[in-house]
Amino acid sequence: MADTPNIVSATSNQHDATPASVELTTSTPSQVKEVKEVKTNSHRPPTPKKVPLHQIYALPAPIRTFPLPSFYPNNPISLFHAVYAWVSQLVSPPPVEPSVIYQGIWSPETRSVHITDLKSVRALWEQGFFGKGNYSRSEPNWFRREQARRGEHGGSVAENVTTQRREERKLMKWDRARKEQEAIERTRLLEAWVAPVGPMELLALPNSLDDLKPMFFNTPVTADSVQGFVANGTNSVNAITTTDAPALNGTTSPSSNGIVKAATGVSSTEDGTTPPSEMNGHPPRPRTPTNTSKRRKSVRFSPTIESTTFKLSDPPSPHHSVQSNGSIDSTLANGISSKPQPTELGLPESLESTTNSKANSRTSSELDGQLVDKEHLQLCLEEAFYLVFALGALTILDPATSKPIPSSDLFTLCRQTSYIPPRQADLQPDDPFLMHYAAYHHFRSLGWVTRPGIKFGVDWMLYNKGPVFSHAEFAVIVLPAYTDPWWKAQGRQPPHRSWHWLHTINRVQATALKTLVLAYVDIPPPFEEGLGATDILKRYKVREFIVKRWLSNRNRD
Structure with missing residues (x-):
């Protein structure tokens, strides 16, 4: 048996065996099975990687272009490359777009x-x-969110991640506010304490260890505890329970009863002396009694009170519960079953059978477990x-x-x-569609991803690549400009905008880290009827002005 390790080491050195093979030589059958399972799990196929965003959103528009390569005068090879691409497109032209x-x-x-x-x-x-x-x-990802809610793909949805981060941030803020309030309370108590300097206060201080025994029921009385009581003053009363607890000798002392009365709001003890808790005019805080045998709690539940815990997907009305796929169900998402009657819905009783048949047909697909994207x-x-x-x-x-x-x-x-x-x-030439479309077409032709900006109180939001890559950089407000002489002759003026309005809009955009852009659309004079969209839109011009806040500490000379 003593030569076995030497044989194993020699085998591993000669044949360059792995540690797993050494374990197979010197281990029991149960250990051999565990080693095989570990080796099998180590060869699992890797998880497929997600497709990068720049490949999913590679096309900036639903059409495909086939541009010629760039030509550099100082590089003759680029000329041959451009000629080759041009000839190849002439010989085999690309498909007509949009395909x-x-x-x-x-x-x-x-x-x-x-x-x-x-x-x-x-x-x-x-x-x-x-x-x-x-x-x-x-982004239209309602179907994916419902799949994540059912646990089909791990809940990896952008909205769910955003909601979780917001909840974590909210809890962090609550915890920070709680700690600040506790620090303020400790500071207030320390500043409110005043040392006893009057003769009555000094006479009311405990003079011996026997006077301190009722205050410290089950703790040994030492010189350090006496000094701490004198140093802390009224704060030591907070460590005393307000119940009639027995003293060290097993009896209830009068001093303890006096402290209990002082803690419950009585101004003096039975012997007429002022308790230590009211020496400086600061009554102690009431404490919850620890004796549960005398006080019991009873909880009564009303049958008409419903649950107050709801999910984000719960419907606003309990009688019109809409499930995730849009069908009406009588069972609410918060666990309360409430089936509305035809009279509650405003329907006659004769339509009860019709309502039940429609409800059964709507829930037939749900019983099959299939989720329909609507x-x-x-x-x-x-x-x-x-x-x-x-x-x-x-x-x-x-x-x-x-x-x-x-x-x-x-x-x-x-x-x-x-x-x-x-x-x-x-x-009219200044109708809302013409003005807003002129600005939309202008920014789209410049390569910006233009989306409605009602969320930020503006007309359009400009993204560099798209909302999945970054936040919007600019917020656009479309304003009409009557610069044509025909409008001046008519006395037409643009709508009046106050400085207060401009400052409000700019303040909102600065808070959201966006730059405000005023897009002035030059309105042409009235044109005759029957013109096409091309002839009408080419008469409009768009001028851009960027508005920034002026801050004295940032915009100094």
Whole structure:
């Protein structure tokens, strides 16, 4: 047996065996099984990596371009490269763009265009960040959030991570505020204490260890405790319980009863002396009795009180509980079952059977465990017309006839719908759609990702690459400018904006770390009817002005 380690070491040196093989030679069968399991787990396939964002959002628009390579005069090779690319495109021209034309449905109720096809929704969002999910803040990821809520892919959704970080930040702020309040309370107690200097106060101090025994019931009385009591004054009373606890000798002393009365609000003890807790005029704080045999708590629950803990996905009305996939269910998300009656919903009793049949048909898909994505992409007027007019990548269908709406008719429809209420005639050159679309087309043509800015109180937000890469850098407000002589002859003036309004808007953008941009759109004089969108839009010009706050400590000479 003594030679076995030498044999194992020799084997490992000659054959260059691994530590695992040495364990197989000298271990029991159970250990051999554990080693095999470890080796098997070590060879698991790696987790597939996620696709980088710059590959998902590689295209800035739903069209593909084939530009020629750059030409450098000081590099003759670049000339041959450009000639080769040009000849190859002449011989085999690239496909006509846009190669894919998406379809949308005009919605007169919401004054927008709805994209219901799931592939079209993802394509328009990933290729230019167009539109907004009707169940989401911006990106249409309601279906992914519901999957994460069910635990299908680990809950890795941007909204969930943001909510978790906000909750952690809120708890951190509460903890910091609690510590600050505790520090202020300690400082206040230290500053409120005054040393006893009067003759009555000095006579009321304990003169012997026997006087201190009722104050320290179950703790040994030493010289240090006496000095601490004299040094701390009234703060020592806080360490005394307010119940009739027995003294060291097993009996209740009168002094202890006097302290109890002083702690409960009585101004003096039974023998007429002032307790130590009221020497300086600061009554002690009331303490909770520790004797649970005399005091019991009873909890009564009312049958009409519902749960006050709700999730973010809970519906606002308990009688109209909408599940994650949009169907109505009688069971609420907070665990309370409340099935509304037909009379509560305002329906006659004769429709009870009809209501039950509809509810059963709506929940049939839910019983199967299948989640249906019912979210659609919602495009504003400017985004929809830009995709139709500038890129030609979208076709809008009329909901009544299910036929495509021509771009000229869509242009007139957008102008009419931009007024509140909509107008059928008397369209002016300064209508809201023309002004906002001129600014939208201007910034889109410059390469900015332009999105609505109602969240920050402005018209448009400008992103460098997109909202998934960084926050918006600029906030744009569109203002009309009547610079044409025709408007001056008519005496037309732009809307009056006060300095208070400008300072308010600029303050909001500075707090959100955004730069305010005033986009002045030069309004042309009235034009004749029948002009196309191209002839009308080329008469508008956009001028940009950046507004920044002036701070005396940062903008000094």
